């Protein structure tokens with residue numbers, strides 16, 4: 001289809017052609033022509049946020065829960081700079097985003113014009129790709145290329161900076177057949193010899209473990225299915241990063257829980273003592289490896305990743321496989337089914353026995369209370385009361401986020417939206433907005449901290465405007481708990497600036513935002529309060545007042561005496577379960 | 587809480603990944619073919635500064651006008667693991683077509699061009715000319731009290747020439763940075 005239209009109309013047309021149904025944005029002088037074009041159509045629904053950071057997080061939530069590209073529209077200058085945190089977040093967590101920013105007219109660029117900023121310069125290090133559109137001729141190609149780049153290979157955010165005169169200019173629109181970036185080759189085909197090598201190692205492994213991550217989720221539904229089959233037919237244990245939760249069902253006996261800094265004892269020790277690590281779509285982040293020279297010293301390592309720059313970045317691996325999870329898992333499963341591993345049944349049995357001993361340590365245990373709500377208990381109750389529903393969970397950043405990861409059992413992928421790489425407080429509420437728009441009938445809960453949630457609280461207004469019944473479940477410990485925990489462990493308990501002083505009354509705040517406020521302070525009242533929250537068909541701020549002094553364990557501390565793993569007081573002290581090597585775990 | 591402490595605490599006190607000190611530092615010359623589009627150089631330089639990689643030398647120019655391709659030659663230093671990381675990080679940039687490690691392929695010729703201004707009279711002037719001749723540097727500008735030499739060669743040859751000119755009245759040096767190409771009939 002070739003048609004004459006203005007640049008602004010092309011933008012809308014390209015969105016329509018890409019199947020975009022929702023775009024999150026905020027108007028301003030440099031995008032007025034685009035807003036005018038939006039006004040004249042009904043296919044793309046614009047969602048007005050209350051801060052541009054919220055627009056990007058909402059688009060991230062939308063993208064992560066649907067597998068589609070999330071779209072954002074913001075104005076020049078402050079509109080673009082406000083979006084930067086969201087873009088950096090999406091880059092770190094490999095979330096596909098297309099963000100259109102307005103720019104001052106071409107002839108004013110570089111003149112310190114009103115609301116001018118060097119958007120392309122500012123966003124270059126926090127996008128997968130960005131570009132300034134200098135003429136109407138290139139606009140259709142750039143728009144479609146942006147979707148292609150954002151969604152293929154390792155996904156990420158793309159910024160298109162469109163000067164106002166280009167939005168007004170008229171040109172010919174058509175959907176391009178070829179892209180200008182011929183050097184961009186996003187789908188490397190995995191080397192079949194490497195996959196064979198990997199499966200041969202798997203057949204011979206005595207103490208294997210699957211270590212999976214966000215790449216499995218990025219790869220799509222099919223990758224999850226294949227992973228489940230492969231794990232079940234091999235019988236190997238499996239752990240995952242924060243970003244990969246839900247790819248493998250948490251209720252399954254082969255599941256060890258999350259690994260890493262706040263991962264379970266059994267997951268971390270299994271990683272430490274394995275003889276074969278099969279890493280699929282995870283990036284050996286420092287929250288996982290701890291001190292590198294002590295990371296899983298006795299194992300051979302297989303690493304499947306679509307991005308060659310993730311391989312051998314932190315940890316040297318024996319079998320690198322550059323490829324898409326789906327494709328590689330399919331091949332692994334095929335090879336394994338044709339010739340399964342055998343002859344190591346006894347070794348595997350002994351391995352599982354060891355793992356069960358580590359499990360017996362109950363590293364997630366906490367001291368229950370009848371007086372005060374323990375945050376872990378709150379998550380457990382939330383889980384029990386929501387698990388049979390169509391539920392999506394987002395989080396803010398802090399202790400509550402880790403407790404959510406530890407205590408909410410994810411059975412399916414794309415149900416868990418959290419800011420892992422950047423760790424952005426304020427992510428969860430706008431992300432919930434995006435998720436709820438994509439899944440209007442689902443139950444969407446933001447597991448929040450009282451400090452984080454204030455960073456983007458204004459998006460409650462967005463939720464009210466679009467009648468999105470998101471549930472903001474605040475674990476209110478009156479502290480920036482994660483900061484307080486580090487200060488307790490590493491800075492002599494000097495709680496410098498980490499007390500949440502002068503908090504708003506969250507119940508009144510909810511009402512001010514046309515929502516419903518619920519406060520719960522006693523463990524005995526919790527179930528009824530959660531049920532009430534679920535039943536409300538409006539945005540809810542749930543002020544769950546929890547034990548202010550609870551810490552999140554296990555923890556592998558960072559920055560101090562570093563080869564120590566800290567367990568909570570309630571964990572079982574089974575000395576025999578800890579091997580010498582285990583004690584050395586970072 | 588109870589801590590699981592090792593019996594012999596190791597010397598390292600940082601949780602964060604330590605630099606890969608065990609590996610030796612190497613110098614590599616990379617040829618990077620990129621789309622000649624606005625900002626592409628900023629992208630490449632930003633990668634180096636943002637990730638803390640070294641740039642010892644960097645040259646860039648359009649090499650294929652029709653296809654809008656430029657060639658960037660960058661000399662960098664790091665452990666083999668870091669060099670591999672640099673190549674992968676470059677390669678995944680959208681406008682980057684190819685990254686070739688000229689040092690690994692081992693058959694590359696490297697050259698640099700410098701213009702060297704020397705000011706002096708009498709013996710110094712004679713000596714400067716004599717050395718220039720020995721180094722096959724050409725005189726491309728002259729006054730009664732100065733020369734500008736043009737010299738091409740490997741970077742260490744230029745270093746040597748420049749240090750010899752220093753006592754003879756060296757005023758200024760302008761260098762292109764290193765360019766490289768593989769020997770033999772094959773293109774990259």
Ligand SMILES: Cc1cc2nc3c(=O)[nH]c(=O)nc-3n(C[C@H](O)[C@H](O)[C@H](O)COP(=O)(O)OP(=O)(O)OC[C@H]3O[C@@H](n4cnc5c(N)ncnc54)[C@H](O)[C@@H]3O)c2cc1C
Pocket residue numbers: 092093094153154155212213214215216218219220240241242243244258259260261262263280281282283284285287288304305306307310323324325326397398401402419420421422423424482
């Ligand atoms: C307070 C706090 C505490 C944290 N503690 C922990 C913790 O205890 N444990 C933990 O695990 N995390 C923790 N994190 C998160 C951590 O910082 C990282 O974000 C996370 O570990 C990275 O997950 P990942 O390795 O799965 O990588 P991701 O960031 O999800 O990256 C995915 C990888 O897969 C690759 N990939 C993408 N798509 C594909 C595809 N289609 N096919 C193949 N490969 C693909 C990518 O190239 C990349 O290498 C914490 C974060 C915060 C904020």
Ligand SMILES: Cc1ncc(C[n+]2csc(CCOP(=O)(O)OP(=O)(O)O)c2C)c(N)n1
Pocket residue numbers: 396397398399400401423424425448449450451452453475477479480481482483
């Ligand atoms: C934007 C931003 N600023 C600062 C931090 C550092 N930080 C990490 S966790 C945290 C405290 C979070 O407090 P709260 O939301 O109450 O969660 P809690 O840890 O108490 O559950 C802070 C300040 C961050 N991650 N993000």
Ligand SMILES: [Mg+2]
Pocket residue numbers: 398449450451475476477478479480481
């Ligand atoms: Mg808190």
